[in-house]
Structure formats: C-alpha cells, structure tokens
Amino acid sequence: MEKLQSLRGMVDLLPEQTALWQQVEACARQQFRRAALAEIRTPILETTELFARGIGAATDVVGKEMYTFEDRSQRSCTLRPEGTASVVRAVLQHGLLSQGPQRLWYGGPMFRYERPQAGRQRQFHQLGVELLGFGDPRSDAEAIAIAWDLLMALGIGSLSLELNSLGDAADRALYREELVQWLEARRHQLDPEAQARISTNPLRILDSKSTDTQAVLAEAPLLADSLSEASRQRFNRVRQALDQLGIPYQLNPRLVRGLDYYTHTAFEITSAELGAQATVCGGGRYDGLVEQLGGAPTPAVGWAIGLERLVLLLSTTKTSDGLVQGPRPDVYLVSRGEAAELQALALAQQLRRGGCAVDLDLSGAAFAKQLKRADRSGAPWALLIGDGEIDQGVVILKNLRHSGEQRLDPQGAVKMLLAELCDAGPQSLHPQT
C-alpha cells in the first residue's frame, strides 16, 4: 500500500520545532500589544475575485500561484495567498473604518502553488500588520519600526532594510510610459521574460535578478526621477522619521515588489543568511487598495513577515541555539498497583488544578521502567506510589536531580510541590544541578 504522505510543499511542524514557533509567536504578540495593535482573524478561504481584484490580475501570485477550485455550488474559491486583501475585505464588510482608523495584526497560513525550495513552501505562515486610515508619512515609519523592532526583539541580526518610493498612481503612470518607451527601444537586449513584461508589468522588470537584464537596466530612467514634488517630499519625511528612529536603511530604486496595490513607500527586510529566498519581511503603502475593493479612498500601510524564514534564521543563528526547550513536566507520577494507579490519577488532577505540569505514567510497567521514563521526561520531581505506600497511606516524593526522597502523606506532598511551584514562579520548578 502507498504510504500516506502530506501534500507536496505542505509540512508538519513536529513537537521539537513547535517550541520555537511558540516563542516567536509569543514575542510577536507582546510587540503587537505594545504597538497598540488589535488582532483580526479572517477566513483562509475567500472568493477568487477578492484576490484577482485586490492583488492584480497581471501578478504572478494571481496568474499562476493560487490554489483555486470550485466549491459544491460552483463558486470559485481561493486559498488565500496573502493576508492584506482579506483584512481589507473584512474591515469594509463590517464597516470598521467608520469607527476610525484601524491598527491591526493578523497571522496564519497562506497558500501559494509554487515549487518548494529553501524558505519556501506551498503552505507557509505569515504575521502581518495593517494600519488602515493612516496617511501620514510617520505611519510608514511606524509600520516599519514595528517590524524592525520585532525582528530585533527576536534577536535576529544581519538584516538589511531596503526602501523605495513608487510614488502615487499618477507618478507611476507617467513613469511607466517613459520606461516602456525606453525598454521598447532595447527590446532585443532583454530576456524573453522581460520582453513579455514590457506590456504586462514593466515595472517588475526593474528588480529582475538576471544580471544581463540588470546590465541593460543600468542606464534606465529611474522612478525616483518621475516622482512629483509632493511624492518626493513625502518620501523624505518617511526617511526623516526612520532616521529619527535610528533604523538603518538602504535606498533601492529598483525595489518594486510584486503586488499591484503598493504606492509610495515600498520596503523589504532581507537576510543574507537565507539563500535565494532572502526576504523576511515585505510591505509598503497601499493607498489605492481600499477603494479598489469598494471602500472609500483610504490610505493604508502594512507588511507581512514570513514565519518559516524567521524560524530558519533563528535556528541558524548560534545565539539562539539551545535556548528553546520543549515543555517539561514539573512532576512525573509513577504508580503500580490498582489502588496506587487510581490515587496517582487523582493526584495528577489535583496538582494540575494547582498549576503544576504533570506527566502521569499510564503504562503499569515495572518501577524501574517508569523511573527511567521519569528521568527522560526531564521532570525534576517524581511521585512514586505502590502497594506499600497505599498500605501506609504515604507517597514517595523523589528529587530526580539529587536522588533524595522522602515519604509524605499524599496531601503533604501535593502542598510541597505546589509550594515549590507557585511561590517562586515557574523558574523554581526546575531545581538546579
């Protein structure tokens, strides 16, 4: 029989990895709370139209990477390839903007039908922030700062922030015309992909990784030169704010980004340690999207972080090695004999209700076996109960670090363990040495 397997590009996170993920998520939540962001959760499945309209039909994401299928009523559905469109849809659907600007974060799985490689899977996870209803240049800087500080708080080093301004719709239209003209004149020097893009999405040619294409582009007109005075000033104010915040960045006039909805500020945070898929965080301003999806014109800025890539960085970085440990029980309950096993069950419940992490051995195996497992579990304490203890009305509280043990009445042992626990907090659960 064929072995059952997960779908290509869909990976399991096993217990030894989830501890690190939980740490990242906890850190993010803390940062988001400090930044006064509220969480929003939207469905993973949306109408295909949402993404077609929101992200742009000419983009690769919509053109060839979506998981799209018809449901039982022949409605075209798509597994979300990114989060922003859904968040804007939800905000509009529930009229949240009528209560004022929204400071939101979201997280969860995204789906893109691509060939898996390092740092890229078909189901991956993002954490994103959207500031809706904010047009001030300071909000661009603040959004970036939230991302930057989160990455710093996680202890990720060697990151670089690349920054560009795409201007507003008018600037882009103007520049697009100029660029197309320039490209047409050199069509024969471009690779086939770039040639095809001249008509579909010329700006995307700019950040091509092809060295040949880049060589040709060296002389190309720059978007920065087509920006209106207002756009230019706006960009300067964003940069000023970043300077004020002490966040280092590099201007990258070729940074365009793949989704159609970006305007003005576009940015990427990359790491040299990630291989080909170097972008950890990408985002920017999207002043046109809310209107595009049927709302009133509303300025907005946001970004998304790829969690797989983040975790990849954290497990590569030496400093974080060994810091994250899976859950260890505080107490391991060993019991043998019918009455003892029942009492152990009850004590486990009592200890857990008291806040103690308890692993209960259900095997009924020999004491030696159970003790061995107790040792492996990493628990600092074991509670042993057998027929002898039942007869005497005691339990054995054993310190697995020092091998000391004492016989106590059951309630005395519970009190002792809970005191160890609660008085000094979780740290005290793991006696040193």
Next chain:
RNA sequence: GCGGGCGUCGCCAAGUGGUUAAGGCAGCGGCUUGUGGUGCCGCCAUCCGGGGGUUCGAAUCCCCUCGUCCGCCCCA
C-alpha cells in the same frame, strides 16, 4: 512551469553487480519480579521511495514515476 543534486529501519549511516543488507542513536525486553540517570545482554529493514527493464544474479546498471533538496521564475 524550467534546470541540477539526492532517495538504504523513526533519525544518522555503511554498502557501488554475487549466497543471510554493517554500525550508531532512539525504541522495546532482560540483567535489577518496587527505584532512574552509567554498564552489560537480547530484539528491532526477507528488504533498499514506487513501477518496469538489463542480467544466471541488482540496493548497486538503464528507463519511467513519485518524493525531497538546491537554483530559476516569483515572493514572505
């Protein structure tokens, strides 16, 4: 969608045409029928991702396929 590398036990890994497919870790059992962490003993792939083919004979050669990894495209 395209290019290249790889695919032997849960994990790591020897083996590169010839009778029973090393070893290590983990797991299980025992030495120790109620006391762990060390030690010792035993068990743990009729099978080498799957399917065809070549051969007297293949995990070892060929083809197809699937998976995986790396890169391209693109993105988080």
